[in-house]
Amino acid sequence: MTLLAAAIALVGSLFFALGAALQQFEAVESAKPGLLTLLRRPRWLIGGASILAGGGLHIVALGLGPLTIVQPMGVASLLFALPIAATLHGRRPSRRELTAAGVVAAGLVGLVLLVPASEGPTYLSPSGVLTLLGVAGVAAVLLWAGSKAVSPAGRAALLATSSGVLYGATATLMRVLVDGAWNWWYLLALPVPALLALMMLQRAYAAGHFGVSFASLQIADPLTAVAFGALLLGEPLPSGIAPVLAAALTAAGTIALARTSPLEAHRNSPTPV
Template sequence: MTVLAVALALLGSLFFALGAALQQFEAAGAAEPGLRGLLRRPRWLFGGLAIAAGTVLHIVALKYGPLTVVQPLGVASLLFALPCAAALHGRRLRAGELAAAAVVAAGLIGLVLVVPESSGPPHLGTGEAVALLAGAATAALLMGAAARRASPAARAGLLATGAGVLYGATSTLARVLVDGNRELWFLAAAPIPALVALALLQRAYALGHFGVAFAALQVADPLTAFTFGALLLGEPLPSGAADTLVALAAAALAAAGTVALARTTPLSSAPDPTAR
């Protein structure tokens, strides 16, 4: 069963990576990287279907294998995504890009492995849910504001980080809903940060720096979910000196790999749609 779980998780990562690469290719080639225009592009929609298929495969993998085995394999999508994107743009992938992506993946795996599993069902009150959404929105707004004055590579990373924060907030709400929370407004509110995150992510993809954008997303999403889980849901964080040191080292690796990816050549020469 564990072998099946590993196979499903890796296949899910491949689908997720292919979908992200297709959406970035379309966003980078669009005159206006807004969702309205992208929704009319079949290849972008196919990318969305691939991402959905990857998500379903990852969920099924969790049924057949433990979280500590399946979850780290999700970061393989970063290693799959770069070759897919490079092939779409007709250029050769550099060894340094894969090495930087591997560093990010190693950092994410380290973070996942030292986070203890929750021992009980989560609970989120109305005030805490409002704080969750307000905190995520504020962080995303700050990232967007900082991106206006940043270089294209940094702008892509900041916009994708904002998207990752919003996706992390969505994941936190989804976790509460899946475990039986009956607050109907939670269900109504959950898609809102996800849709805003999707729009931010397409703007990040349009800048051409796919590596840094995808890496920033992969780092920000789980870190946000871990943080909200600990602060609002009472879920455990790494305890003990050894686990804390591993978590700090893993976070440093992920950050260093993302910075290294930001220094690579853009995947496309598309003009910056946010430039004035």
């Protein structure tokens, strides 16, 4: 069953990577990468369906095997996504680009495996929900504002990190709904960070540098969820030097991706690809 869970999670990662690559391709090709525009693009919708399928397979895998096996398989989506995105843009990924992605993936696997498992049901008071949404919103706005003053690669990274923070808040709120007390007010609050995260991610994709944006999303989402879990839910944080080394790997890999990942520009843009 463990091998089956790992295989299902790996296939789920492939679906997730395909969906992300398709959505990035459409966001780059669109002159206005807003949700209303992208929702009218069939390939972007197919990408969304692929991401949902990947998420569903990941849930199935978690029901069949341990978290320590399934979660690392999810990190493989970064290694799948780069070749798929490169093919869509009519190029081949370079060896340095894939090596940088491998470094990011190795660091992420380390971080995922080092996070202590939570015990017992989770609970978040209404004031805690407001704190969660407020902190995530402020962080997202600051990252969005900072993205306006940096290079295209930095813009992709900051916007994707902003999206990851909002997705991390969404994941934390979802955990409270599933593991703790079901509350209709929390359910109404759930779509707010999720929709904002999706909008921010499309802007990150539109900036080009798919590897940078996808890696930044993969890093920011789980780290934000872990941070919120520790601050608001009282969950333990990993300790020792190992998490620092894993975080350093992810940072080094992301910086390397920013230097090696080419800019995928709009076909009508004067900026050379």
